[in-house]
Amino acid sequence: MTDSAVVLVRGGTVPVEALPLLRSAARVEIAGGVDPVFAAAGGDGGGGGVGGGGGDGSVVLLTDDLSVPLAETMLADGVPLYATPGARLLDAARVMDRLRSPGGCPWDAEQTHDSLRQYLVEECYELLEAIEDGDRAALREELGDVLLQVLFHARVAEEDPTDPFGVDDVAAGLVDKLVGRHPHVFAGGDPAVRDARSQEKRWEELKQDEKRRESSVDGVALGQPALALAAKLAQRTARAGLPADLLPAGGSPGARLFDIAALAKLAGQDPEGELRAVARAFARDVRAAEASAKAAGLDSMTGDEWHTHWPK
Structure with missing residues (x-):
């Protein structure tokens, strides 16, 4: 044909x-x-x-x-x-509706926002791993799994008897946010935006005004990993003019970690990402040493043997 x-x-x-x-x-x-x-x-x-x-x-x-x-x-x-583009998103929403509706999947029908929390966290970390590994096939799959979490939570929210909203409400809110925070694109220009860095600053200003926040640290997710949290707090307070000498510092391990994360973020680095990269490299070295020792007939290693088999 x-x-x-x-x-x-x-x-x-x-x-x-x-x-x-x-x-x-x-x-x-x-x-x-x-x-x-x-x-x-x-x-x-x-x-x-x-x-x-x-x-x-x-x-x-x-x-x-x-x-x-x-x-x-x-x-x-x-x-x-x-x-x-986006046409198949409608199919994804339709499938989610079918799974959640009477006659659909019993497990899906029983889920709540609270029961789904663990899967949201897991899928986000699996997506992060696919990005770090540069695995395109895994990236595509994990993006779909994260999308499933959005569709699932929106479908659960639609059934709330007191304050229902659905996936269209979620999408509409996102569209309003993106348009409102990009006046240089959708509103004929914004003299405050000259490059990516000024746009990032402008985004935070518009967010502050839009949400009528009283503090520069309002809206920072306190449940995120500690290193990322420290970096985010340092970034937010620096934009508000907080002097660097007021950042936590001292002899405790927590204070030292905060100080390292804050200084790295203010220098334009990603301390969470860098620490993850070091941790992943360390895990690879451990596996390589264990594999080398096993090939040499060792089931366990002394300190000297670890040094012998450690990747050079």
């Missing part, structure tokens, strides 16, 4: 890049709940719209449901899929 295609129609729109194929198709098919009026643009290749024939035999399927038999068959045959 030369120049055939499956076109996913969402929100009453057809992807722009699919229009040339649609106009030149020998035949345009409609499936699912797509309005037949969309086929009016097709058939210029000789067939003349839905059910036409002739031309080179190319077929363009317009559908809002990729599970219809013809869509599944064409996609299985390698026919390309055209869809506007």
Whole structure:
């Protein structure tokens, strides 16, 4: 099927890049709940719209449901899929609704915001590991797992009898935030934004005004890892003009760690990321030494043997 295609129609729109194929198709098919009026643009290749024939035999399927038999068959045959960015997000939300609804998955139906917390944390760390490893396949999968957590929590929130909101409310709030905090992009310009660094400062100013915060440290997530928390607090207070000599310092291990994290962050470094990199390298060295010792017939090592087998 030369120049055939499956076109996913969402929100009453057809992807722009699919229009040339649609106009030149020998035949345009409609499936699912797509309005037949969309086929009016097709058939210029000789067939003349839905059910036409002739031309080179190319077929363009317009559908809002990729599970219809013809869509599944064409996609299985390698026919390309055209869809506007984000179209499959609607499918993901629909699947989440199905899992959570009566007749869906019993485990999904029992979950609460509280029971899902552990999975949110785990998935975020697995995504972070994929980024650090440069593993593209894992990155794609873990991004999907984090997205699942967003969809799941939004679906649970939709069922709250006192203050319900759904995934569309979440998305709408995000759109409002992104537009409102990028006036240099969406509002015709912002003289306060000249580069990435000034935009970061402007973002915090707009956030402060928007949320009417009373303190420079309001909104800092106190539950984040301690090293990251120290760095974030140092960054926030530095923007408020706090002198560096007022940062925690002293002889205790906690104070020394805070001081190292704060100074690193103020120098433009990422202390959490750097410590993780050192820790991961150390874990690799430990495994390499243990593997070397095992190959030498050792089940355990003395201090000297650890030195002998430690990667050089």
